[in-house]
Amino acid sequence: MTTSDTTSAGPLVTAAILVIGDEILSGRTKDKNIGYIAEYLTNIGIELREVRIVPDLTDEIVAALNALRARYSYVFTTGGIGPTHDDITADSVAAAFGVSIDHDPRAIAMLSERFPADQLNEARLRMARIPAGAELIANSVSKAPGFNIGNVYVMAGVPSIMQAMLDVVGPTLRTGVKVLSDTVRAGLREGDIGTALAEVAKAYPEVSIGSYPFWSETGPDTNVVVRSRDPEKLSQAMNSVKAMIESERARLSK
Known part of the structure; x- marks a missing residue:
């Protein structure tokens, strides 16, 4: 796990997202x-390092989850915790961790807040099946909970429900130093500055420098974005980027 990774600005906390579902x-x-x-x-x-999308196949989910949870500080999954036969995320997570899975009384109690006893049929009770040892993630939208086991957070695929769950999870997470960013509009095409920008990037290996072309009211243009956790290095790199842009503008105007 990369929880021991550090930068000059402090500890680095990393994450991956595992999206589960044939429909995606x-x-x-x-x-x-x-x-x-x-x-x-x-x-x-928290730095998101990887995203994977896998089908509703147990072996695929287990393999991806085990690879990601060993590599990153946190893994967030979305999808596959509903009431239908192809919602197999909970079973797959249990298999990945080598634990049993059964109806959780806490989850049943949550579902009972929305559904009367005579409506808690077999399909809806599937949403109360939780791997042994997992903690529940409250769901203020539909009451069916997500869960957390180890460094894995299992959330719904429906965006409004996932967002409600993430609001519950967020304050409990260990975080690192935030990435700072600064942007300058070059007034030049990406190809005009590509070679010179590469030289600037080479001079600041601990800073992320990217160029993003777009079409403006006057024609093709480029935004250059500089990112770093260290404000001093960010400032130094951005000053060099701005100087490079001015130099290229002067050269091209001759």
Whole structure:
């Protein structure tokens, strides 16, 4: 696990997202959770390092989950904890951790807040099946809980429910130093500055420097974004980027 990773600015906390569901891979459902989780984690000082999407197949889920939880500080899963036969995430997580799974009285109590006893049928009770040793994640939207076991947080695929669960989980997470960023508009095409920008990036190996082309009201343009956990290094790199842009503008205007 990379929980021991450090930077000059402090400890580095990392994460991965595992999206589970045939409907995502087929295109029937468009994922809306990855970007939300990524932004949420960035804002609290957790670096998202990897995203995987796997089908509703136990072996695929188990293999991906075991690989990710061994590599990163946290793994967040979305999808596959509903009432239907293909919602197999909970069983797959139990298999990955080598623990049993059964109906959890705490989860049944949560579901009972929404469904009368005569409506808690076999399908709905599937949502109360929780791996042994897991802690529940409250769900203020539909009451069916997610759960946390080890460094894995299992959440719903429905965006509004996932977001409610993440609000519960977020304050409990260990966080690192937040990534700072600064942006400058180059007023030049990406190809105009590519070579010179690479030289700047080489001079600041601990700083992330990226170029992002876009079409403005005056034609092709580029934003250059500099990211770092160290404010001094961020400032130094951005000053070099700005100097490079001015130099390239002067050269191209001749």
